[in-house]
Amino acid sequence: MKRLRQHLGSNYYLPISQLKRIPPNYPPLIENINWKEHFINGKAPDMIDLGCGKGLFLESLAMLYPEKNILGIELREPFVKKIITKKKELPNLSALWYNITNGLYFIDDETIEKVFFLFPDPWFKKKHFKRRVFNFDLLNEIYRILLPSGKLYIATDIYDVHLYHIEILNNFKKFTFSEANNSLIWDLPMTNKQKSCEEKGIKYFRIICCK
Numbered sequence: 001m002k003r004l005r006q007h008l009g010s011n012y013y014l015p016i017s018q019l020k021r022i023p024p025n026y027p028p029l030i031e032n033i034n035w036k037e038h039f040i041n042g043k044a045p046d047m048i049d050l051g052c053g054k055g056l057f058l059e060s061l062a063m064l065y066p067e068k069n070i071l072g073i074e075l076r077e078p079f080v081k082k083i084i085t086k087k088k089e090l091p092n093l094s095a096l097w098y099n100i101t102n103g104l105y106f107i108d109d110e111t112i113e114k115v116f117f118l119f120p121d122p123w124f125k126k127k128h129f130k131r132r133v134f135n136f137d138l139l140n141e142i143y144r145i146l147l148p149s150g151k152l153y154i155a156t157d158i159y160d161v162h163l164y165h166i167e168i169l170n171n172f173k174k175f176t177f178s179e180a181n182n183s184l185i186w187d188l189p190m191t192n193k194q195k196s197c198e199e200k201g202i203k204y205f206r207i208i209c210c211k
């Protein structure tokens with residue numbers, strides 16, 4: 001079976017505003033979004049997975065909640081193309097090739113039930129923390145799009161990044177949050193990365209945030 005791999009240089013992770021030159025194959029900005037092109041019922045998404053990767057979690061979620069529209073957002077185009085091939089069986093599933101550091105302006109205010117941010121940040125070294133996706137800009141966007149009862153789910157396998165998430169959330173102040181390392185509380189399908197952590201015996205850390 002062909003393995004999907006795509007090495008991306010560090011510039012691909014930056015927002016367009018920080019780039020002197022846009023690298024070839026940088027995901028385009030989203031001008032006008034027509035949800036009819038994504039979901040059979042033409043409605044906007046109910047749940048969004050930021051940095052969905054190969055999409056195991058996304059597919060399981062779409063199967064669990066056939067009445068909900070599930071959208072993945074991903075920097076790597078091959079993963080997005082592969083996820084889209086599943087739309088025949090799962091018409092409530094879709095994915096966008098897009099860099100989330102450019103904002104979520106194409107999603108309306110207070111429309112999303114759940115946002116997932118599961119193992120997406122490759123910048124785990126302290127010296128690279130400025131490149132991390134998880135910052136006040138992203139949190140403001142997530143807070144804006146979540147319904148008043150909405151929730152944000154966060155996971156990482158890097159303890160320092162987990163502490164960084166807690167620090168940013170404490171400074172942001174708008175979410176109430178707690179650690180959710182108990183699977184009964186978490187109660188969500190497995191992601192590709194989580195599966196690989198389980199297989200290798202790598203610990204991971206989870207947080208649930210309420211608006």
Ligand SMILES: C[S@@+](CC[C@H](N)C(=O)[O-])C[C@H]1O[C@@H](n2cnc3c(N)ncnc32)[C@H](O)[C@@H]1O
Nearest residue numbers: 051052053074075099100118119120191192193
């Ligand atoms: C380690 S994988 C985890 C994927 C999936 N969430 C999981 O748990 O299996 C991280 C994914 O986040 C994506 N990612 C990282 N930064 C991103 C960004 N700024 N915008 C969109 N996707 C991003 C990467 O391309 C990669 O596929």
